[in-house]
Amino acid sequence: MISRNPATLHTERLDTYIDLDRYPIHDLGSKAGRALIADAQEMMERDTLCLLEGFLREAAVSDLSAEIGQLEAGAHRVDYPATIYGWMNNAGFPPDHPRSQLLRRNCGVISYDQLNAKGACRELYEFDELTEFIRRLLGYDSLYRTACPTLSIQVNIMDEGEIFDWHFDTNDGVVSFTIQNADEGGGFEYVPMIRAEDDENYAGVTRILDGIDTPRRPEMSPGTLSLFLGRRSLHRSAPIQKTSKTRQSLLFSYDRKPGMLFPPETCRRLTSGSPEPFLGRLS
Numbered sequence: 469m470i471s472r473n474p475a476t477l478h479t480e481r482l483d484t485y486i487d488l489d490r491y492p493i494h495d496l497g498s499k500a501g502r503a504l505i506a507d508a509q510e511m512m513e514r515d516t517l518c519l520l521e522g523f524l525r526e527a528a529v530s531d532l533s534a535e536i537g538q539l540e541a542g543a544h545r546v547d548y549p550a551t552i553y554g555w556m557n558n559a560g561f562p563p564d565h566p567r568s569q570l571l572r573r574n575c576g577v578i579s580y581d582q583l584n585a586k587g588a589c590r591e592l593y594e595f596d597e598l599t600e601f602i603r604r605l606l607g608y609d610s611l612y613r614t615a616c617p618t619l620s621i622q623v624n625i626m627d628e629g630e631i632f633d634w635h636f637d638t639n640d641g642v643v644s645f646t647i648q649n650a651d652e653g654g655g656f657e658y659v660p661m662i663r664a665e666d667d668e669n670y671a672g673v674t675r676i677l678d679g680i681d682t683p684r685r686p687e688m689s690p691g692t693l694s695l696f697l698g699r700r701s702l703h704r705s706a707p708i709q710k711t712s713k714t715r716q717s718l719l720f721s722y723d724r725k726p727g728m729l730f731p732p733e734t735c736r737r738l739t740s741g742s743p744e745p746f747l748g749r750l751s
């Protein structure tokens with residue numbers, strides 16, 4: 469019998485989740501690994517979005533979807549009106565101004581504490597190779613999985629009629645995996661670089677909100693890894709139309725410092741079902 473060394477077994481386990489032939493994240497120093505990083509960074513610079521199609525193997529997508537499907541009925545229901553501009557004080561603008569709009573965020577959320585400790589979602593998150601890959605893509609000196617017992621992993625579930633409407637993110641990037649799409653609607657829509665820190669471009673934002681300009685609607689098939697920088701790129705998950713199955717996306721959180729916890733307010737908003745509007749910063 470051939471004895472198997474633990475490193476080989478570990479890589480084989482990683483390979484059951486991630487298509488290492490196409491995406492060699494276990495060997496980033498190789499020629500193929502360096503090309504992968506360079507291509508992905510180019511996508512991010514160009515589009516603020518890097519999509520790696522077929523990153524997860526089909527069998528892994530099935531396992532993840534099965535775990536999520538079993539937990540769906542217990543998902544926290546989220547439904548509240550929210551500002552597009554969460555980091556700013558939005559008081560005092562005219563009613564039709566983008567800063568005055570409150571748009572609906574409505575979905576189900578399975579939080580980290582609801583996942584199976586030995587399930588597929590957590591096993592995927594725990595691979596150091598994945599964290600290191602994301603660190604390299606972002607070009608940070610360090611990157612850690614967050615320590616948040618509630619939101620280090622978040623599964624978003626969307627059913628018929630639900631929408632997670634237009635906004636800018638306040639974080640440094642979101643890593644998500646498309647696990648299942650709805651039959652109709654619910655696509656990710658975005659407008660890259662529509663705002664700059666010194667130019668809010670309210671006219672451009674208004675044209676999107678009013679449906680005059682068309683956002684990008686990238687194809688995101690199950691198994692796609694997406695890394696998105698949403699600070700400057702307006703985005704939403706479009707309304708889910710008639711569907712026999714939910715849209716499932718799996719979100720992983722990272723931070724440049726170890727031990728990061730999300731603010732209690734953020735955790736509460738995504739798990740308590742409070743309909744209280746999110747107005748942004750109040751002072």
Ligand SMILES: O=C(O)CCC(=O)C(=O)O
Nearest residue numbers: 624632637656704705717
């Ligand atoms: O689920 C999505 O496609 C969008 C989620 C999102 O933009 C967010 O959570 O900030």
Ligand SMILES: [Fe+2]
Nearest residue numbers: 636637698703
């Ligand atoms: Fe977002």
